Amino acid sequence: MSLLSGARLASTAAGAWRGDFGRALCAEWTKLRTAGETGRLLLLAVALTVAVGCGTAKAVKCPDAGCGQDAVKLALTGVTVGQAVIALLAVLAVSGEYGTGMIRTTLTAVPNRIAVLTAKATILTTVVLGSGTAAVLASLLAGRYILPGNGFTEAHDYAPLSLADGPTLRAAVGSVLYLVLIALLGLGVATAVREAATAIGVVLGLLYLFPVVTQVVHDPAWQHHLQQISPMTAGLAVQATIHLHELPIGPWAGLGVLAAWAAAALLVGGLLLHMRDA
Amino acid sequence: MRDESKSMKATIEVIGLRKRFGPRLALDGMTFTVRPRRVTGFVGPNGAGKSTTMRVILGLDAAEGTALVGGVPYRTLRRPLRHLGALLDASALQPSRTARNHLLWLAHSQGVPTRRVDEVIDQAGLGTAARRKAGGFSLGMRQRLGIAAALLGDPPVVMLDEPFNGLDPDGIVWMRGFLAELARQGRAVLVSSHLMSELEDTADHLVVIGRGRVVADTSVSDLLAEASGGRVTLRTSAPPRAAQVLHGAGATVLATGPDTLGVTGLPDEEIVALLARNGVPFSQVSAHRATLEEAYMELTRDAVEYRGIPAGETER
């Protein structure tokens, strides 16, 4: 084992890393492209995000000025649902290989395991950036048309949703980054636990359990802390455009919390991948 | 229950199976019978329909036609493993379950007592490995575990799909003896393989299939005799003259090389006599003994789905 890992390290040190990474990148892209389900899952993620966003925008009314609703956050509600599909996509990118034993083929083709993981992360980031941008832009566009009909009008102090508005742009960019980080979190967890069912359970548990538990916590301080460390609640703070001072955590800081979770998952996953037998 | 299984016929009858996978006809009127007290080899190239036929016999796949185990469809059997023991895919195991526990749940599904589990573990030569997780087994060990599972219900019919796969030479010898023993006990044994050589010293009877249908249903000796076809190879320094003489005696002669002729229609001793009488020089006369492998190749020539180009013929 030590001999093998030594060999892996040596190849890295020899500056072959770039070559490894390049080849791994090409290979991962071909794999993801030809997997068949990738395209369908990405489409599903976009469709669900936009559909739930539209549904929420249609359901919420703003009867008068000062109704306290965050129009941008409303339009982007679908991200809470779409993230499940993105997480699944990321998990399947790794667990699928372990399930079929193809991971051994992959690691035989590119023995530098960290290069493989980095390549997977890069490809995932790219495709999720693309589909996430599509989902977020479509959601905002839908909100721009639907919300004014529900009372989100100039008269009630709501300008039409527009990316020219600073906070809206931040929410949009942040939501796309949020989805990317969810994918990376899924990738890290799946690399660490390998089995698809377990991995998706862990990821969805991490995302959804915090907000559920927060519901029953009475102590405001505890509630606050829970929201600050919850990858979903903190991460989605980036979508807020009003009442920023009431947020448990600042928009970018919140996204940073999610980034920390994703980084931790990738680190653990990478370490285990490096040390463990394939 | 014992009575039911002992009184039933130890046979598999397959009559006119037809099955289509999309545009491909996987089974095209497959018909044969597996009889007790002998090992029936089920051979054919990859994709000929061996595994599909076995799955249909087990009621796993649906197909037109009839497949009967001891005279009844498999799916109507109450404790099916007491009628037919099958090994399809030795790797079909939950890796974290021990071998013994794998057999245990199978036993429970048939109402077979736990003691029988330990019996088949011994019979299959699993020994102490039975308490280990099956996930760590070699292919050979998995085959043995699969055999143990097939024997669990002490069935009169045993059906094994490619049981020689992954066995080491010792294992192959063991498997041959084991199959012969099963047949000797009066069971009907159906063993599939895509390699005739594996079955050469094992099978008493052969069902050769290609493209979803039976191309030969015969005993091993008949198949050999038929494949040899009485061809004699003659080496001579005067091929035209030899051909003329033999032709005149009613034989069919083919030039197979610059100084060799293939002769059919005359037994080898008569050829020697003829040539000697006519003063034709010859250096060698040999009756061609076909191997089972050649007979098989001959039979399945048209049935091979994917044929590789022989190494010598590839362009450099």
Added chain:
Amino acid sequence: MTATLTPRPPATRRTERGGFLRALHAEWTKFRTVRGWVLAMAGALLVTIAVGLLGTAAPAPGGRGAGSASYPKGPGGEAVNDSFYFVHRTLTGDGALTVPLRSLTGAADTGTGRTAQGAQPWAKAGIIVKESLTQGSPYAAVMATGGHGVRMQYDYTHDMAGPSGKAAQESPRWLRLVRSGDSLTGYASTDGSHWTEVGRAKLPGLARTVRAGLFATSPEAKQETAAGTGFSPAVATGTFGRPDLTGDWSQSAWSGTQVGGDAGTSGSYTNTTEGGFTQTDGGGFTVTGAGDIAPVVGGPVMGVGFSVENFLVGTFAGLIVVIAVGTVFITGEYRRGLLRTTVAATPLRGRVLGAKALVAGGVAFAVGLVAAAITVPVGERSARGRGFHVFPVTSATEARVMVGTGLVCAAATVLALGVGALLRRSGTAVALVIASIVLPFLLAVSGVLPPGASEWLLRVTPAAGFAIQQTLPRYAQVLSVYEPSTGYYPLAPWAGLAVLCGYAALAFGLAVVRLRGRDV
């Protein structure tokens, strides 16, 4: 593919009873011999308990001491608010009290020092006969309300409507309450001579000597704004004419008591008022009070406290685990081709799935039940110890919640098994089932959606099943926020569970059909 191969004689299937038991035994052996699954189920039990207890482990509210908080309990054992201003004398044996109510007015704080005049819809003033001044003691009362006419109410949960309309100076509302043994009858009149019976109450075992007199009380004012629902302090003032007594009344003067000492969890006095009474010229009374005589319900009026279902928040964590195990129980066999061995051993495929569902569902049921049976009593004790209210429920309700938690776990597992058999992919199946159960719940309770949409979500999605855990009651005569965000499900407990079970049955049925019709 026409399957002429397998003409299964139905007779064989019917006569064979032991077959299912054998399949069940086999599946059970399969389940218990995979250590990962057994450990996962044990883990599900532990996380359900741990998350539940940690989630409710917040320190005591406002530094209250141990045991200082518990709701008064009504005669039926239910939590009640019993806070009102009471002007009373004792009545021994049978008797009656008749009084004209000249007005019912009120005032509410609307924040920042402003006050809104007007009685709350369920502000109450009238006649009450109550066993004692102890909170939760049996009572019967006939009263005028701010917005619901004359009512006859007794023992907290019972409410009967009388004539509608408001009492006013020029048209007083006459009220009469007659005691005869353990039977009390309320009457109302607009002129003091023509009487209508409002209702009759039986208070079994009512003491011979009781407190009786006039009362006024008002729950907090509910304010709907676009940003949400708020509650603010409110009081009610009843102006009575001279009471007319018959029967054996004590000779002492009328005395005033704030029953309960404060206004309870559903009421509070405004900054400028306090409870009290004054005697007017001509023997009348003006009584001002805040609070409520009503059962406690959920929402803001519940105060700082836990209901039983709060302790079961860990169910979500446990569910995620049992869903993953339930899925892998079938998808693992597909992945490895083991299902062929299984079906060869048990050719009736519906039987295979049935046995699997029973085994996985049974284990999940046990996990949910045991987890609830441990978490609820431990959580209650610990919360009470830290000074929290714990909403009391009957043993029957508690049993329903515990068994229901087990059933939710079982149904979710069967749903996962069915979806797993249909999709054959464990990751996708687990994601779908978790998302379909947990996501609608999250969206519904987060308060993002308007109540209508939230309730719709909890009606038609598998998340409806959590209704089985609801213990908070809903009463028409108590204003609160009966919405998913406050723990109220739109469906009745068993109806909600039936929705989840329906999804499980649907997935299971489709899986059986699919498995029967396909090559394995």
